[in-house]
Amino acid sequence: MVLLMGSMLIFLFSFISKRKHLLATLLSLEGLMLMIFGVLFWVSSMVSFSNFVLIFLTLTACEGALGLSLLVSLVRTHGGDNFNSLNALQC
Amino acid sequence: MWLSPSLLLMIISIVTSICLVISSPSLFISWIGLELNTLAFLPLLLSKKSKLASEASIKYFLTQTLASVLILVGGLWFLAPWGGLATLTLLLGLSIKLGAAPFHSWVLSIAEASGWVPLFALLTIQKINPLLMLWMFCHLSMPFFYVVVLSSLIMGGLAGLTQTSVRSILTFSSINHVGWLMTALSFSLSVGAYYFLIYLTTLLCSILIFHMFNVSHINQLPLLSFKPSNQMLLFFALLSLGGLPPFLGFLPKWMILQLTVSYSLLLVGGVMISMSLVVLFFYLRLMFSAFMMGGVNLTTLSSDPLPFSCLLCCSLSITGGYPDYFL
Numbered sequence: 113m114v115l116l117m118g119s120m121l122i123f124l125f126s127f128i129s130k131r132k133h134l135l136a137t138l139l140s141l142e143g144l145m146l147m148i149f150g151v152l153f154w155v156s157s158m159v160s161f162s163n164f165v166l167i168f169l170t171l172t173a174c175e176g177a178l179g180l181s182l183l184v185s186l187v188r189t190h191g192g193d194n195f196n197s198l199n200a201l202q203c
Numbered sequence: 204m205w206l207s208p209s210l211l212l213m214i215i216s217i218v219t220s221i222c223l224v225i226s227s228p229s230l231f232i233s234w235i236g237l238e239l240n241t242l243a244f245l246p247l248l249l250s251k252k253s254k255l256a257s258e259a260s261i262k263y264f265l266t267q268t269l270a271s272v273l274i275l276v277g278g279l280w281f282l283a284p285w286g287g288l289a290t291l292t293l294l295l296g297l298s299i300k301l302g303a304a305p306f307h308s309w310v311l312s313i314a315e316a317s318g319w320v321p322l323f324a325l326l327t328i329q330k331i332n333p334l335l336m337l338w339m340f341c342h343l344s345m346p347f348f349y350v351v352v353l354s355s356l357i358m359g360g361l362a363g364l365t366q367t368s369v370r371s372i373l374t375f376s377s378i379n380h381v382g383w384l385m386t387a388l389s390f391s392l393s394v395g396a397y398y399f400l401i402y403l404t405t406l407l408c409s410i411l412i413f414h415m416f417n418v419s420h421i422n423q424l425p426l427l428s429f430k431p432s433n434q435m436l437l438f439f440a441l442l443s444l445g446g447l448p449p450f451l452g453f454l455p456k457w458m459i460l461q462l463t464v465s466y467s468l469l470l471v472g473g474v475m476i477s478m479s480l481v482v483l484f485f486y487l488r489l490m491f492s493a494f495m496m497g498g499v500n501l502t503t504l505s506s507d508p509l510p511f512s513c514l515l516c517c518s519l520s521i522t523g524g525y526p527d528y529f530l
Contacts, residue, residue, distance in 0.1 A: 141272075144272055152279065161231075164231050168231075178264065179264060182245070182260055182264055185260070186258075190257070198258050200254055200258055
């Protein structure tokens with residue numbers, strides 16, 4: 113359990129950090145969701161709700177697919193998934 | 204365009220997500236509603252298919268998934284020995300979803316890139332789900348809630364002073380309104396719902412006028428039209444959004460100020476009043492450039508009368524619905 117929490121924090125840190133490619137960010141998002149899936153499964157074996165884990169897994173897969181389709185649209189408009197090329201929007 | 208089957212599916216999904224969050228028995232089911240909301244809003248951002256739109260959709264996706272993860276982890280930590288961190292993480296996730304300061308920088312980027320209809324949905328409809336969860340789980344007695352409300356009010360007011368793009372001005376005014384909305388929800392749901400509905404009406408009025416005239420920058424306002432009635436309409440719509448009496452936008456602000464003072468939350472009340480002045484100033488500055496071209500003889504632009512829907516909404520916002528009996 114502590115291992116799962118620690119890995120979750122590691123993946124969270126990896127998701128937040130400054131990167132060169134969008135694909136690495138999406139990979140760490142998937143890892144984060146996997147760790148949360150583990151924690152949810154552990155917790156739901158102690159408490160009695162266990163149907164949510166499956167729904168959570170479905171939503172994680174949907175989100176991963178959405179992230180990848182956004183990556184594809186980014187590659188189509190910008191020619192690559194580098195974060196350096198996202199310079200059209202300046203705050 | 205907005206009734207094409209794919210976009211209609213997305214709009215129905217967003218309405219379904221709101222119904223899911225309203226009627227959910229637990230935090231996890233409302234989390235499903237939040238995820239559905241994010242998933243369904245992204246195609247609305249991408250409806251223009253430009254370089255800016257794909258950048259904006261990536262930024263929206265990354266921030267919203269981070270916020271969803273934080274909300275879920277916060278919900279899980281309620282069962283853990285370190286339960287005090289749970290509400291903090293939950294409130295952190297919900298503030299990122301709302302675009303409340305100090306987590307507001309993503310809203311500005313996305314607002315610059317999108318058309319008027321996705322901007323309206325981003326600033327109002329996407330806020331319904333996180334605000335509902337905020338009402339269910341968080342209260343003004345938490346110190347972090349206080350920090351978020353005060354910084355939203357201050358950042359929304361002061362950072363809007365440096366902006367010249369109309370979309371940025373509306374975004375910062377929305378960040379300011381998020382501070383008011385969070386305070387309203389910590390009193391009761393009906394007060395928050397009342398403020399939200401009136402905010403939606405006044406913002407719709409302003410965005411309709413900007414959309415009709417296709418204005419995106421302060422520079423374009425002198426070319427608005429040479430009928431003073433159109434300029435006055437925009438002026439009153441913006442003042443209603445800012446909360447000046449006797450317009451509609453004043454009523455919910457009055458209600459919240461009265462509740463704030465009666466519960467002795469004087470710091471929040473004081474900051475609200477002073478930041479309202481700052482917000483009204485940058486609306487006024489927007490209209491100065493529109494009114495300044497009075498005496499110049501340019502070639503006359505054709506000025507079509509405004510469509511009926513625009514006038515209906517403006518009469519609702521400016522006079523509280525009284526001329527609706529006559530229109």
